[in-house]
Amino acid sequence: MRREREGAATYLQETGATSVGGVVLAGLLSGLAGVAAMTVAEKIEQAVTGRPNSYVPAHTLERLLGLPQRPDRERLGLNWAMHWGQGILLGIARALMSRSGFRGPVGSFLFLNLRLLNDQTLENATGVGAPPWTWPAEEQVIDLLHKGIYAFAAGAVADRLVLRGRHPSGDWRRGAPTDMQD
Secondary structure, three states, rough: OOHHHHHHHHHHHHHHOOEEHHHHHHHHHHHHHHHHHHHHHHHHHHHHHHHOOOOOHHHHHHHHHOEEEEEEEEHHOOOHHHHHHHHHHHHHHHHHHHHHHOOOOHHHHHHHHHHHHHHHHHHHHHHOOHHHHOOOOOHHHHHHHHHHHHHHHHHHHHHHHHHHHOOOOOOOOOOOOOOEEE
8 A cells, every 4th residue: 555655765764675666666766877878878978969860769679569660750669668668677686686796886887888778689680680799989979978878877866766665774875675576
């Protein structure tokens, strides 16, 4: 009953993620926060550099789903679905990392590598992307910056939601939950 009356974020902030379902919910919220932060950073960077929107996420999802090719102007929905969906779902991995003790900056750095691996695997397996070492250096830097913002924002939220209130001292940063139910 309590869960039904409270919002998901409020519930997790007050109680921490004490079940697998709670960790999944924390991960989804963490991924949402990470992709939102990354998107804001991308839009600011694009305003400064003049770099156009990338439709690589749409092309990748189009290939994964076996959809016919369409012009970029008709792919905005696919672009958003892949951009937001992939980032939100990967947040579950970061929440699981928090639960398992991979937290803080080190956990977020490891998660950054998972995010990059996920993107490159999907993009290159579908034939949409090219290996990053073939990209111009400035594009590599931009991609690393944006994915770093995603990973560290998602990590901060995951650590906070998964561990909040779980350490006897009340300090959510100090220890892993001891009362997790599988």
